[in-house]
Amino acid sequence: MAQILSGKDVAAAMKERLSADVADLKAKGVRPTLAILRVGEKGDQIAYERGATKRCEGIGVGVRSMTLAEEATQVELLAAIRTLNDDEGVHGVLLLSPLPAHLNLKEAAAALDPEKDVDSATASSLARVFAGEGAGFAPCTAQACLEILRHYDIAVEGKHVGVLGRSLVIGRPVALMLMHEHATPTICHSRSVDAHLITHTCDIVIVAVGRGESIGASYFSEGQVVIDVGTNWNAEAGKLTGDVRFDEVEPLVGAITPVPGGVGAVTTSVLAQHVIQAARRRLG
Template sequence: MAKLLKGKEVVELLNDKLINEVNALKSKGITPTLGILRVGERADDLSYERGALKRCEQVGVQVEVTALPEDISEKVFFDTLEKLNNDSNIHGILMFRPLPKHIDSEKARAMLKASKDVDGCTDLSLAGVFTNTKLGFAPCTAEAAMEILKHYDISLTGKRVVVIGRSLVIGRPVAMLLMHENATVTICHTKTIDIPSITKDADIVIVATGQMESVGKETISEGQTIIDVGISWNDEKGKLCGDVRFDEVEELVEAITPVPGGVGGVTTSILVKHVVEAAMRTLEN
């Protein structure tokens, strides 16, 4: 039976720390504030927004939601984004993506200020991840995976870590974060030949395939630590599932994140942490 790397413990400790930091900022006249920019009403956007609102409320972070209709003109969208960029009372911006096809997503990413990019989607934020500097913020999911490893005292120095997935949301940035902690990292992807021959030699496997239950015991070895980043609704099972076939892998590995209850909840807390950090950085300028 594997040890479950539950996100709840991580969230609780993060919340306690954030409450203290928020109170300290408020004593200096600064109320950390998240600006949410959402176009349309996608179910997954609304779900994440509800989670963010709840977590912000728990620690005292203020939220201002700007909800635009699906058919909003590109000009109005960019005018709205620029207004949030220039509002000194907004410390972080969560811009839901993907945007509707008639809005230039690349232009939106380029326009968003890195100093307010609390979801880590801009090129400057990603450059900061690669150079290990505070140019912006790391993507929340990538940092959440790292926070879980840190919380459960899973050493990374000298360890062999395989990341399955190469997206800019998790795969590539988490690989960089792992290397900053002195891990030896291999990235596998859809064009990798014989993935099991690579993953089976790893100490830690981070699974971010984006494909529900795509990784099973044929890919995993005994004694490994598994971080499952995926979360999808399984109609057949009537429940949320990850990218890992949990039931067949749990009996082999030493530790694994459950889905739900693992990386997802921590991701929302990292978003709020970034808002507080952005507010703190205003004191440094």
């Protein structure tokens, strides 16, 4: 029986801490505020926006929604980003993606002020994750993994961490961020040979392959800590699943995050935290 690493518990603890930070900022006359920029009416984006708004407001972080029509032009999108960059009442900007196919996400992301880039859309934020310093912020989901480890006092220094998946939003950044905290990271991916032999000997395994219940017991060994980043909708079973076959892996390892209620439950708390940090950095 593994220890269940509850993202909900992590989010509750973060809420307490972050609410105090907000009170502190309010005493200085600042209300940390996030702008969420959405183009079109995609259901999952509306749902994420609703969840992020609720989480932020629960902590005391203001949220402004700016919505452009599905048929908005690139010029209109860039103008909206510039408006939010210039707005002193906005500390963080979240540009929901993917954008409609006729719009250029790269150009839009590059137009964002790195100081307001609370979910790692700009080159400055990528460079920060890689170098460990500079403008911008880490991707919220990658940082949610670190927040869970921290909350449960799971030391990472000197530990061998296997990361399954090399995406720019989770695999690569989480490996580098753990390295900055002195872990030894290995990045495995779809072209790795015998990745399960590598993860088998790791102390901590972060799974972010994006394929529901595709990673089974052969990847794991006794006592390991497993962080499952996957959130996949299984239409047949009518439920959300992780990338890990939980029922098969949980009896084997030392600790594991559930899905739902794991990493996903922490991501919007990290988003709120970044908005608060952006507001603080501006105070200097």
